[in-house]
Amino acid sequence: MTGAQGAAWSFLVAGDERQFQGNAGYEDYVEESYSYDSTVGNHLRVAEGDLVVVRSGQEALGVGYVEVLDVLPDQKKTRSRCPHCASTGFKERTTQRPRFRCSPCSNTFEEPEVETISVTAYRAHYGGTWQPLEGCLDKAVLAELSLSKSDQQSIKAMDRVRTLAAVEARGIRLPQQSCASGRHRPSELPGGRMRTSAAVRRGQNAFRRALVRRFGMVCAVTGPAPAEVLEAAHLRPFAATERHRLEEGIMLRSDIHRLFDSGLLTFTPELVVKVAPSIAAHAAYGALDGIVLTVPDGIELDRVVIAAHYEATVSTW
Incomplete structure (x- = not known):
């Protein structure tokens, strides 16, 4: 960078x-x-x-x-001030009266003074x-x-x-x-819909956020990747446990995640990638066979769960 x-x-x-x-x-x-x-x-x-x-x-x-x-x-801005100290640093209280309390002077009041600047x-x-x-x-x-x-x-x-x-x-x-320098930007800001994170689309926000903090925007198999293609993967099917255990979670690129869930790619207990013979002829995936997962120092993965996935997966090849 x-x-x-x-x-x-x-x-x-x-x-x-x-x-x-x-x-x-x-x-x-x-x-x-x-x-x-x-x-x-x-x-x-x-x-x-x-x-x-x-x-x-x-x-x-x-x-x-x-x-x-x-x-x-020369834009006009409406600004409110505390009537006691003229500060703008006050907040509205939802359950107490008077409605407002000023943090700098600690006074309370019902209505602020309003000015246009x-x-x-x-x-x-x-x-x-x-x-x-x-x-x-x-x-x-x-x-x-x-x-x-x-x-x-x-x-x-x-x-x-x-x-x-x-x-x-x-x-x-x-x-x-x-x-970035001098790039033309539209004079009208976008309306309608905004791009959102994969976490929102897949409905497991907290699990994804926790894994992002653990691993960053890094696919454990292929390395750094855009957020839009990274997914929070369960090393053991979520349907079997309905639990989000961090030791059973890893960040994977969407295509790698699909291969993992489909039994076409797995990891040994030593965290070495193994690719099914049926897709090994695809250069992009065959090249992954034998690489070691990228896992930050100090991050533990459940090796028992990984071993179970590996044994169940390779038995079908």
């Missing part, structure tokens, strides 16, 4: 940390662009070509390069280089990579070299940075 030139940032998307009642909100299209304005810290420092990690309050959602940065001056609005587009992270980098790792210790900043400076290394170590392959 290349791209050591330029800055790096983490962008906080909509959530509790970005929804203080003093802020009317921003239009975030997580996979495409990030919107902010001149009231946000570091707004003048973000530039085309910068690396961005889009984060929620708990983890990284994805990564990309800023391809185009739209600047829209003129701001410069910005929209950073990165959709052409977007790579899903799906929690590969959790909150603790992001904090280690950040150059700021504040949890409240919407735009936080990151250590670019270390962030790129952390992303690459988890199997993410970004496009060349030169491919």
Whole structure:
């Protein structure tokens, strides 16, 4: 992975940390662009070509390069303030009265003071280089990579070299940075449907997320792969146990997963790949026979379950 030139940032998307009642909100299209304005810290420092990690309050959602940065001056923004200290850092309470409580001054009140201000609005587009992270980098790792210790900043400076290394170590392959600079982005943001992760489509979100954190975006057989083709595989059929045990889980590319479930590919207890003779003539799959699974240090797999699958599978060949 290349791209050591330029800055790096983490962008906080909509959530509790970005929804203080003093802020009317921003239009975030997580996979495409990030919107902010001149009231946000570091707004003048973000530039085309910068690396961005889009984060929620708990983890990284994805990564990309800023391809185009739209600047829209003289935009009107409605902002609410605490009537006691003029802070915008207050939240609405759902079960208590008065409705609002201000964090900076601890006062409570029923209605804020409302003002309209003129701001410069910005929209950073990165959709052409977007790579899903799906929690590969959790909150603790992001904090280690950040150059700021504040949890409240919407735009936080990151250590670019270390962030790129952390992303690459988890199997993410970004496009060349030169491919991102000056890329044309549509003036109208996409409506209708958005691309979603395979985890949502297959209905085993928690299991997939846990395996992504263990293995990264890496197929244990073929190596790093796009998130869209990686699947959370059970080493023992889920229907037999209806349990999601991490020791019985592994990340596999979708075609490898199908071969594994179909009894055409298996692993020895020593974690060596074995391919059925019936598909060995296919060069792409025959070449996999004999390779050792990629499993990070410290990650344990249930060798008993693997041995059972191996014995049951090869007996049919």
